Amino acid sequence: MKFVGIDLTSAFSASPRPIDVAVLDDQLNARFLAVAWPKAAAVIDRNPNFLTEMLQKEVPVKSSERMILAIDGPQGLAAVGNSMRACERILGTPGRTPSTLPPAEETGAPFQGYIRSSIDLFAGLAGASPNWQLSGLNGVGNFEAGLWEVFPGAEWGVLAKRRLPLKTTIAGRKARRDLFEALRVKFTTQALPTPDQNDALVGAYLAWCVHNRASSIEFVGVAPEVTNGEFREGFILHAGSPLGVNLSATESAVALSAGALEMPPEVARDWNDDQALLLMLTDYGLVHGTERENAWLIPGRNYTLETTSPHDSLRIQLVHAATFSGGQGWRVYPTTRNILAQLGYPAPQHLKRENAVTLRVVMV
Known part of the structure; x- marks a missing residue:
């Protein structure tokens, strides 16, 4: 199997940032890729070819293998009349997905372009391959599912059993690499993954756990359904307590983390901003x-x-x-x-x- 974590950006920004992709195999060997968003019209049309073609080219799978996708972004809208999904309330995501489809543009509303991009991508991928069945939709079971939603911002504290330094700092990036290595993930170089690569890798790791440590994960929220032609609600794949490791904290990491906690409130700049x-x-x-x-x-x-x-x-x-x-x-x-x-x-x-x-x- 290949387990693919995808850290989304907004497809509707003036200059969309690349999408970071992390891939794990059955032995937890990690590699990283990046893919560019196509023109906005292709996203609105829910055409997943830009991603599927890249995955098929860069992540070859044998005829007997499967590819499991875990995407850092909302899979669908809230239930009709609700202002946010159940999984978002429980896990405290900074973005709230409404019950009506946001416009395919950036208007200054928090996370609007990102939410719309993710919903369009999920809809396209779910129809692109019989292997990418959405978890929980029409009774799709955990082992059958090939398409998951993740929220890395809720995972670091669970996996490390403590507060980690900010993900954008060197200390934070090193702490996350140390964490993954404690979880038996193997890297091919000594380079520290970027913050977005780390978020993508969390998704890939949780997808791996579905098939290798099934009793140690949870499914937060309610099962997705289709209403008025749109996916609604859905599960977020979440780490359970048994997955955590006692990651030791260096003095510099603790000091940096403590300083970050004392910063004044500000609007999150990223779906997984972990300030x-x-x-x-x-x-x-x-x-x-x-x-x-x-x-x-x-x-x-x-x-x-x-x-x-x-x-x-x-x-x-x-x-x-x-x-x-x-x-x-x-x-x-x-x-x-x-x-x-x-x-x-x-x-x-x-x-x-x-x-x-x-x-x-x-x-x-």
């Missing part, structure tokens, strides 16, 4: 440090946080609850229900991981 922390809310009483997305919380410390894009700015206080089992709980002010109300989220009767809300926050 923000993820704060997963799964309980009305406490914030649970045992949730792997919250692994950056340190027992004994209190935190002052502020929500950042795409949420409105809201100040949140976390006070460590030392008496909570294992010392892994924090009381939150304002209350979780109040936070959800102020940020426009519904407040179900019971808040659990299955209907969690993940916020993007920075320390202040």
Whole structure:
């Protein structure tokens, strides 16, 4: 098998950035490629030839092999009438995919061109090959699926079991290479992968895990369906706790990471801009440090946080609850229900991981 991770950009920018592609084989040997977007008209027509031709040329597969694709981008629209998909709410993606198809252009709306590019690409690829069946669509099972959605921004903390330095820094790139090597990924050179190559490689690795460590992955969200001719909702492939490794932190990496956390909030420049922390809310009483997305919380410390894009700015206080089992709980002010109300989220009767809300926050 070949496992291909794809880090998308917007096809509708004035000068679209190349799409980075990472490829893993069954033995976790890694290689990187890049492909240019075609003219916008081909994207709007949902013609996947620019990508499929490159993959078939650069990633040869034997007649007995399969090629599995994992794309960093939304596969479809939200359910009719919703402002975002369930998987985006749970994993805290900075972009929110609406229920109506965004225009095929850049108008300044956050992530609009990127979201539209991804939806068009998924639609084209799903019809391009019988092997690229979309996960969960019409009952397509995990091993049958050849087309997945991933969100690398939610994976680093789970896989490393700690906060990593910013992905754009040398320390951050080295930490991610160290992480992949701890996960037994093999590189052909000593060069540090770029931030976009790392994001692509996360997708390829999670796709590999579907077939090699199936019990260690999760599928966040609800199964996709077709409504009014468009894919809607869908699963995001997500790392489970067993995939994480205890990656040691160098002093320089810790110092750089800590400094990054103290930066003021700003609008994310990239779908996977990891300046923000993820704060997963799964309980009305406490914030649970045992949730792997919250692994950056340190027992004994209190935190002052502020929500950042795409949420409105809201100040949140976390006070460590030392008496909570294992010392892994924090009381939150304002209350979780109040936070959800102020940020426009519904407040179900019971808040659990299955209907969690993940916020993007920075320390202040």
